[in-house]
Amino acid sequence: MKGTLAKGLLLLSLFALVFLAACGGSDGENASKDDENESGSGDKVIEFMHLWPEGSSKQHYDIVNGIIEEYESDNPGVKVKLEILGNEQYKEKLKVLSTSNELPDVGMTWAAGFLEPYVSGNMFASLDDLLDGPLKDKFVPGTAEAYALDGTTYGLPLELNITPLYYNKAIFEEHGLEAPTTFDELKEVVQTLVDQGVTPIALGNKDRWTGSMWYMYLADRIGGPEVLNKAIDRSGSFEDPALVEAAKEVQELVDMGAFLNGFNGLGNDEAKGYFINEQAAMYLMGSWDLPEWTTSEANPQEFKDSIDYMKFPVVEGGKGDENSFVGGPGVGLFVAENSDVKEEAKDFVAFFVEKWGEQSVEKAGVIPATKVDTEGSDLPQMYVDVLNDLNEASNITLYADVQMSAGVAEVHLDMIQALFGKAVTPEEFAKQQEEALAAEE
Amino acid sequence: MNKVMSNKVVIALYTLPALILILALIYGPILLTGYYGLMDWNGIGAMTFIGLDNYVELVQDSKFWESALHSFLLAIFSTLSLAIYLIISLILAGKIKGSNLLRKIYLIPMLLSSVAIAQLWIKIYDPNNGMLNSLLQTLGVENPPAWLADPNLVLYAIFVAILWQYAGFYIIIYYAALKGLPESLIEAAKIDGATPIQIAYKIKVPLIAGVIKVTIVLAIVGSLKYFDLIYVMTGGGPNGASEVIASYMYKKAFGIYDFGYGSAIAFFLLLITLVVTWLTRKLTASEDEIQY
Incomplete structure (x- = not known):
């Protein structure tokens, strides 16, 4: 019995040792934190x-x-x-x-x-x-x-970011195209590129907010800057004809083959890869990507020189003007x-x-x-242009998924993926979001 | 030493550290999850008790049942794929040339993290530049599918990646079990004129039945709570076509900060897993232990 006790005690002390050592570690940490607080x-x-x-x-x-x-x-x-x-x-x-x-x-x-x-x-x-x-x-x-x-x-x-539509001038020139200023012209550009076997637009819609930006711009150009904001702050409705119309235009672009093949399964980074590899002619993305087209060492100079941006084209007869941007802080x-x-x-x-x-x-x-103040700075030209555009901006519409509460944003993003994947009709797309927004009121 | 082992104090001393850790890190959180499941809670603010409302919502949530269906499909698929692993192990455990090298090749995916595997398969499945579609195109397939973007295909595309990921794990288990069989039994069968296929089917497989049962449980439970590869490869999309219970739970809890509902899903998943495990044990229960 004596031996047992001794062994037991030995074990106990071993255990205690390990335990104390562990505590000691955190003690030490606390102590040093206090030191830091009290330094000076x-x-x-x-x-x-x-x-x-x-x-x-x-x-x-x-x-x-x-x-x-x-x-x-x-x-x-x-x-x-x-x-x-x-x-x-x-x-x-x-x-x-x-x-x-x-x-x-x-x-x-x-x-x-x-x-x-x-x-x-x-x-x-x-x-x-x-x-x-x-x-x-x-x-x-x-x-x-x-x-x-x-x-x-x-x-x-x-x-602060806005969302320009970047495009590859080299691809545009090769196919005799110019940067479109209206949505109809954009569709012509898309059709020409599709006919020539070039992917018109890089889009990684696995991430969903990427597709949301396309939808938001179309909603803005068709219905004006307020229509989407109003639907979200509940002074309007998501079933507004302009919002349904914008969804129809998205599906028309999908039908034309405007977006990268398999876009719903590709993440934004992969889609960007297509644009950087010059496998796609256009790419709608936030101005946070500006370094990629200007200063980044990772991309070849020749590629960077061939990238420019345009303001999102206006829809004829629509209420939005070209100085209205999707973006946000x-x-x-x-x-x-x-x-x-x-x-x-x-x-x-x-x-x-x-x-x-x-x-x-x-x-x-x-x-x-x-x-x-852009005067006297030696920024890349594209930065100066974007900063100047910002000064002239008539409106900046905050990204829809940021404006919405988390629950509604999830519905919105899911619906965006479904809309682009043609799993819902434009009417259903609007209805489901209207219901989600109404449920939160 | 026996004396030490029969001393209750010492027994408690030995088991206590592990017990405390398990209680604190496993069972405690499970109980807490059950508790949170009864709350309306966004993870930050105050909790409101809402009774079984989360569960009522859960039962009516068609998206949840869709993801549950995918999880069960995954479980069935993984169980079936065990047969493939078993066949490979039988071949490897036989005396074939280079089995050592092959075994290592099969084991390598196990050494990679799930995220790396997911990235690898994303590249393989890339609809335009990917290895798989380039191969199909050189074979003359026009318009090969966009695997991860097609709601009808995405789940199966992921299954294949999972099949590949777990090959090493199950093969090594079977291989070890097969290598542990007494040589004398196999020799006796050979002398009696049994063909290699007969030996495999009638002697080796029944003898490792216990191990097979364990792997079936492992495969089913593992599939039901499967998360990582799917989360990285598709995030449950497109349009929820590859959503499984665990990814849906993650979305609810960490995506839209509905921790109450997320916890309810987690707790429900625990119940499902327990029931399925019990059923599996029940269905595969055998009468007696194998004695050599």
């Missing part, structure tokens, strides 16, 4: 979480670090502590942190639908005082509004409601937004949501 005795620490890791977004990462350095030297006594995660992990972590009410003081959010649960959970602080104060009139109209709920703004956008900054350094965090956000706006285009090719 009495410093205020702003925790800042962003989603541009050095590996995948080097330029963004560098700008952020530069801004933080500048801020810290301007504001002695305030330190910014960074946590950096990739896009998907970032979303997951933000969600997990929010359930335990431990959001970072400053972090990144997306507009409208993404923001909503956080705002209704009272997690994000109102940033109206910044918009009325230091950041007054700094933003392109319509961008900060995308982060507002019931008239209060909870996020400040860093990125990308990520924005939020300040946590329960932050214990809220004032400093807001101050940092205002500083960050301003500095970011000065540097992001030139250093990272990101169009900021704040107004950009």
Whole structure:
């Protein structure tokens, strides 16, 4: 019995050792975290979480670090502590942190639908005082509004994108084509290309939001910029004739063979590959892809030179004009409601937004949501054109799946895939979305 | 040592760490999932108790049943494919030249992560530049199908990728079982004049029946909760044609933040899996243990 006891004790102590070692590890971590917090005795620490890791977004990462350095030297006594995660992990972590009410003081959010649960959970602080104060009139109209709920703004956008229709000039020239300005001309271009055995349009509709952009533009050009917005904010209906008509036009394009063969099974990246390999003549995509056609080292210069963009053609007799764009802000900054350094965090956000706006285009090719002065910069021509177009934009319609709540967006995206795949009629397409929107009222 | 093993304190000591981990990481979350399934919850805000409403919705949800059908098709398909794996293993376990090399070839897919496999098959199935369609075109097939974009074909296209993915796993199990059979039985059969096919069919297969049963359960359960390859290859599309229960659950919980409903699906999937496993054990139950 004595031996047994000894062995038992031995085991117990072994187990305890392992257990304590594990605890010790976390103890050590906590300790070092405390050290950091207290470094420089009495410093205020702003925790800042962003989603541009050095590996995948080097330029963004560098700008952020530069801004933080500048801020810290301007504001002695305030330190910014960074946590950096990739896009998907970032979303997951933000969600997990929010359930335990431990959001970072400053972090990144997306507009409208993404923001909503956080705002209704009272997690994000109102940033109206910044918009009325230091950041007054700094933003392109319509961008900060995308982060507002019931008239209060909870996020400040860093990125802004519109969606040009890129095309390959070399392919167009080879087939004696010119960039179309009307939808009928676009169809003629498509027909010519199909007849010559060239894929007219690269589309990766496995991702669904890609097809949604085509639909949104057609809805805008036929019914004007308000019709889709109204259907979504419930002052109108999704069964509006213009929205059904737009769906019909989509299916007509599908029937003509306008889109890449097998588009419903291809992701956006694969579809982009076809455009980059010059296997498709046109590609509708956000201006976030501008570096691909201008500065990217990965693509050959000859290809980059042959890419230009056009504004989405107008539909004759339709209500939308060519300066109306589908687009919207990308990520924005939020300040946590329960932050214990809220004032400093807001101050940092205002500083960050301003500095970011000065540097992001030139250093990272990101169009900021704040107004950009193109005079005297040596940006690639396509950037200058897009920035100028933005200044002349008559309207920017926020991506439908971002405008909608998550549940309705899912219906919308599913319906888009079904519409392009001809699994539903245009009428049914409109009806199902109308029902989903009505159910949420 | 026996004394140590019969000491209740020591027994508890040995089993406790694993028990705590299993309770905390497996059974706890299962119970929580069951609990969340009774709630209306978006994953962030407050939960509202709604009783069995999620389950009522689930039973009426045609998209759920469609995905359940796909999961069951996948289960049937995987079970049938076990026969192919078994035949390959029988051949490999026989004395053929290069069986060592072949075995390694079959095993390699198992070493790849599902995402890599999915990317590989996406490239193979690419409708215009893909290997498969290029091959079909050189064979004179005009307009070969766009495999992953065709709602009628997509599920089968994915089945083939899954068949390939799991070949190594099941072949290695069968191979090990076959190699473990006593040589004397096979020799005796040979002396009695049995052909290799008779030996395989009448002696080897019945002797590894226990292993086969286990693999059937593994294949069915694995298929019912199958997720990764489908999620990467098609995301359940086009138009839900390749949606399975697990991908549908993911969409509901993490896509549209309906964690209550997602949890209900997860819990329902658990019940289905338990019932099917029990049924499979029941149907394949045999009377007695094999004794050599």
